[in-house]
Amino acid sequence: MKLTHDERWNLVDEIAIRTVKFGKYKLKLSDVLGELTVKPLTGLPVAVAVLFGFWSIFTSVAGTLITDGFMVKLFDDHFLPWVQAAWPDPESILYFLFVGNPNADSCFEAFGVLTSGLFVAFGIVFPALLVFYFVMTVLEDSGYLPRLAVLLDTFLHRIGLHGYAIVPTILGLGCNVPAITATRILETRKQRFIMMTLVALFIPCGAQLGIMLEVIPETIGFVFLYLIIGYALFGFVLNKLIPGKNPEILVDVPRYHIPVRSNVIKKMWMQTRNFLFDAVPFVLLGVFLVNLLYLGGIIQWLSEVTAPVFVTWFGVPKETVGPLITAFLRKDLAVAQLSNIPMTPYQMISAVVLVTIYFPCVATFVAMFKEGWKELLAAVGVLMIVVFIYGGIIHGIGILLGVA
C-alpha cells in the first residue's frame, strides 16, 4: 500500500494522538541540577568537586586500603621471603630473571618476573583499575559524563576538538587502547589525529596512575600539572598547524539517574577482563625482557650512548633509559623501575613525565596502527618532536626554579 504525502502526515498525527500524553510538565530537581551542571559558572565548580571525589576514592580505596593496607604486606612480608627461599641458587641467571635481587626487602626493589611482575600486576594495577572503572562507570551511567562533554565543549574547541573528546580523554585514564578506538566518535580526520596524539602523549593510563600513586604520592600533582599544560598547549599548536574542520556537536543529554547495578558490574568486568588477559602477560614479559637486556649489557650500553641527551637536555640520570625501554612494553612497570634509580624529587617528576609522553606502549601502538598507518607515522613524528621540546622545557623550568 502506497500512501500519499498528506496521508502519511495524517497517519503520524493519528499515532501521536493515540500514544503521546499531553499535559503540563512539572520541572523536577534533577532537571534543574542537569541545567546547573552544564552552565560554566555552576558546572565548573561541580566538575572540580567531582574530580576531587574521583581522585579521593581512587587514592583511598586502591592506594590506602587495598595496595598499602593488604597487598604490600602480602607480597613483601609473605610472598617475597617465600620465593627468595624457595627458588634455588640465588647466583643463577634464572634466579635473576624470575626472582631478581636476592637481598631485596620489597617486591618493588627485587625486579623479577615473579616478584615485581606479579606485585605490579595484581598488587597495584589491578585494584587501581577496578576502582577507576567503577567510578567512571558510575559517572557515565548516572548521566554526568555527557554534561561534562557539554561543559568542556568551548575549551576543547580551542584545541581543535569538541566536547565529546572528553570521552577518549577519560577513557585514556583507564587504558589508552580503548581511548584510541574511541577517537572514532570525532567527525573529522583532523580531530581524530589531534585526539589520538594527545591521548598517546599526555594521558597516563590507570595502571600508570596506580604506580605513580605508590611511587610519587607527594609530587604526583606536579606531574599532572605538566601533563594538563602539555595537553592544552600542544593541542592548541596542533589545531593551528593541522588543516581541517572542527564541526559543532549536538549531544543528547540524558536525565540524571541512579546507575543500574548489573550494568555497572558488566561494564567493570568487560574493562578489567582486558587487563587480566591482555596486559598481565605484557607486564611479566616486560620484566623478563628488561632483565635479559640488563644481563646482556644492552641497557648499560644505551645509557652511556644516550647520556648526553638524558643528562644535559632532559636533566635526568642516564639510567632512565632502562625504564624508557620498558615503557614501550608497560608504562606502569617503567615507573616502578624509576623508583629504584636515585634521583632528586624534581628529576623524578621529569622522568615520570618523560615516561608518560615519550612513546605509547606497544598495545596503544597497535591500536593506533589499526586507525591507519599514515596517522600512526605522523603521530610518532609529532611525539618525537614534542618529547624533545617539552622534556627540555621541563628541565628549563626546573633550572629557573632552582630545583633541577
Next chain:
Amino acid sequence: MTTEHKFASIYFGITGILVTGFGLTDILLFIAGSKYTFGLLFIPDDFFRGAWGGLIMVFGGLFMLSGVKDISNLQQFTKVFLGAALVWILAGCDLLAIFCGAVPAGSDSPDFFNSFSGFISEFAPPYTPAVLLLPFSLVILVLLYRWGFADSNE
C-alpha cells in the same frame, strides 16, 4: 513565603557563611603551610585537602548563599542543594579516607586486619570542617521531601 521558608533561608544563609568561611580558612592555612586543631576541629594543610578541598568548600558555600533568597523556588532551592552536595562529596571522601585507613592493621603489625577497637578509634575526633558541617547540610534532604521537590519514580 511561609515562616518555614524564611527559617530555611536564614538557616542555609548561616550554613553557607560557615561553609565559605571554612573553605577560605582551608586555603589560607594551605598557603601558610600550617595545620590547625581546635577541639573537634582539624584543618589539614596539604594541597589535596587544604587547597583543592578548600576551594570546593568555598564553591559550596557560595552556591548555598546564592540560593537562599526565594528558597521556595525550585531553581533557588536546587542551588542550595548543589552547595550541600559539594559538602557531602568532601565529607564523604574524608570519611572514606578514615575508613580505608582503619580497616587494615598498621604496617608494623603482623595481622592483616585491624582490631575492632582499633578500627573504632580511628573515627575519633578531630574532624575536618566538611565532616562537622555534614549533619547541618543534610537538613536540605528533609526540606526536599517536605516541599515536594523530590523526583517521583514515574
